[in-house]
Amino acid sequence: MIFSEFEIQIFNEWYFLFLLLSAGAIVGLYFTLRKSSPRVQFIVLFSLLALGFLLHFVKMFIPPYADYTDGFHITERGWRDSWFVNICGANIALFMFFFLTKNKYLYDYMFYIGVISGAIALFYPEEPMAKGDAIEQSAQILDILRFYYHHWMLLAVPLLTVLLKRHRLSYKRIWVAPVGLLLLMLFIVLNQIFQSELGFIPLRDGDGADGLNVIVPNYKNTSYIWGPLEISYGSDGPKVVMSDIGQILSYCCPNCFKFMRVPVLDGGTVTEYITIAKYWPWFWLIVPVFTIVTPISFGLVMIFDHKAFLQNFKSLFGKTKVFFKSKIKHKPKK
Secondary structure, three states: OOOOOOOOOOOOHHHHHHHHHHHHHHHHHHHHHHHHHHHHHHHHHHHHHHHHHHHHHHHHHOOOOOOOOOOOEEEEHHHHOOOOOOOHHHHHHHHHHHHOOOOHHHHHHHHHHHHHHHHHHHOOOOOHHOOHHHHHHHOOOHHHHHHHHHHHEEEEEHHHHEEEEEEEEHHHHHHHHHHHHHHHHHHHHHHHHHHHHHEEEEEEEEOOOOOOOOOOOOOOOOOOOOOOEEEEEOOEEEEEEEEEEHHHHHHHHHHHHHEEEEEEEEOEEEEEEEEEEEEOOOOOHHHHHHHHHHHHHHHHHHHHHHHHHHHHHHHHHHHHHHHHHHHHHOOOOO
């Protein structure tokens, strides 16, 4: 057999198959739509986004979001993930409405964040791999197919919108990427607070065996908004660890956002304040987002807007050269 049991792992045959299908679907859609009318292009692209929005709620009926062991009921994860609690999930909710606006700034945001987040998920499919071995992945194959469609959609629709010349990017607007992403993260923060207040999920996890009371990203997949710390459960018990991505983000974060002063209570009275290692929610990501997302977005826009950039750069260089020449020419002689 060419293919082994269904199990997605980095660089195995299933991994490359899904990458090939994803790329092939984008290429096929491009050549199918490039000579179609703008109306047909709009309907097809909007339909892809609408299908993704619908699938976000339909997934509540498949494992691991639903449990059919004793009748049907939605699991804790189902209630947790039905709210848009990570970057890709929030974009699935918003992209369909952004697409209707035809606003150039929202379209820019869709392109940069959609292409970056979608590509990362397709090239490093952490969620399917985290499900376990071939048996466990096969049992949740519908959710894995859903995962691939959602992240392919986030990449494909904005990319096709630009390739089909329905939207023109400008390097002058790359600030939309980091600023838009940070605003999206605030949207996710509000989502999680509402979830907690309405009783769907506990906002904090870790009051049990580990005794830590931290908000951990591997519990709710909140895109590191609450910090890069994760809980690893091994044979020697739970430990606080930091993933490779978390370490990169933490390295870019100023130390002032890694510590907090908290009160020490004695019988309900504050006796002193101590400084503990705790990342400031959302604030700690401001510098890493600008540091990482901005140059990546600039690299992407250069594919489509390099001529305008070079033209403006030459113009600026010429004006600067003339300015300094005029200063030298009119420099008073001693």
